Amino acid sequence: MARKSNINKLLQAASSSNSITANESSSELPNKPLSSNPAIDLAMGANQKRARSIKEPILQLEHDQVVLFKYHDRHESAIDTEKFQQIKRSITTEGQHFPGIVRKTDRTLKDGRSVYELIVGRIRFEASRDVGVFKAFLKELSDAEAVRVMLSENEDRQDITPFERWLSILPLVEDGILTNNEIADLIGWDKGNLSRSLKAKKFYDECNLSNYLLDVSKVKLHQLIEVASLYEKDPLSVQSAIDLISEKYSSKKDNLFLKAIVSHLSEQEKPKTEKIFLDGSKVIIKKVGNNVSISFNGLPKKDALNEVISTLETIGALK
Incomplete structure (x- = not known):
């Protein structure tokens, strides 16, 4: 609990110095009921309890304004799942209940719009593409602070595998x-x-x-x-x-x-043993791992050694 409290303090401190430019609209978090599926709620950010209490302004961003945090914690394959499709349907029909978290970069698009780095909310970001707008809190964070926030927000997510x-x-x-x-x-x-x-x-x-x-x-x-x-x-x-x-x-x-x-x-x-009989000789070949031994009982003829080589290949004793 202490660690969660510290993260919340960090976010509150960061929010006090944030500002929203004129071309960035804000709104209050909609007070809508959550999904009936707890797993979907969690993936959509339902653990962001501070969102309702702190009343932070929310940016309304177009998707081309957002780039991934270089240390983001979601693999591309996590976007191609049935759970993701459920989240996408939920956001399309009911809206994005829980904002993500972004930080501002020093980049701008050709039309002058600012570019932001996505810290928290990758699944929500991808799932809201059809809606055309991604809601996010703006934070002023260093790399280390951003990582701490990201890991803290996603700590309880069951859909992030080890x-x-x-x-x-x-x-x-x-x-x-x-x-x-x-x-x-x-x-x-x-x-x-x-x-x-x-x-x-x-x-x-x-x-x-x-x-x-x-x-x-x-x-x-x-x-x-x-x-x-x-x-x-x-x-x-x-x-x-x-x-x-x-x-x-x-x-x-x-x-x-x-x-x-x-x-x-x-x-x-596994130990492997092969016995072969050549003209004038009995040959025993033993293989254990990468160790191979060959014993001859009697002297084989030179032209019969090809059969020994063939047996070595059969038991995987040659590269």
Whole structure:
């Protein structure tokens, strides 16, 4: 509760110095009933309790005036969901009950209108395109303050998956906007779990997983961390598995892709033994992981060794 209170104080302090230009209209928040679906209300911003009590002026912005915050926390795939379509229908028929939050940039459009950066309300912003107007509170915030507000507003949103949240905090860590401890506190994660999850970034980047993990709602963060730990131990085997799966099973994406990697590596770790009989020799080939042993009982003829090579290929003992 203390953290929420601090965020509210931050917003109130910021609002006191804000001004609205002549070409920016304002209105009071409409006192309309919420949707009958709590999940939809939450996604539309129903946790902004301060909106009704503080009576802040609201900007009426056209969509071409708004650009995304560079540290925004919503993935593109979150826009292509049934829940989003429900929100869109609700805003189209009933209006946008809860404003987003923007900050002013130093940019202007050719016609002189100001450009704003969207801090909170990405789903509402996209869902209101057909209406033609996006309502938003204007705040004067630094990058760090904007991130704190964004994470605080979205903290209780059940539609932001752990993987989507993880993707959103990577640039915050890389750019040093907030410390790991600050991020953990804001998003309600255990500090140790956050640190462990951040180790998966190397695997995610080096193996270009953004090409395979496309839908944030279908990726389990713990599965990514599991495969990342395997990559840390044996990067060549994991990369080989990725290449094989992407080539032979191109339809596997998201969590199915990660599971396929684990399954392939587990299969590779199973001991495999093949016996072949050549003219004058009995050959036993054993493979455990990347370790291969070949024993000959008797001397084989040189021209019979091609069968040994063929067997090695069959059990996956050759690159």
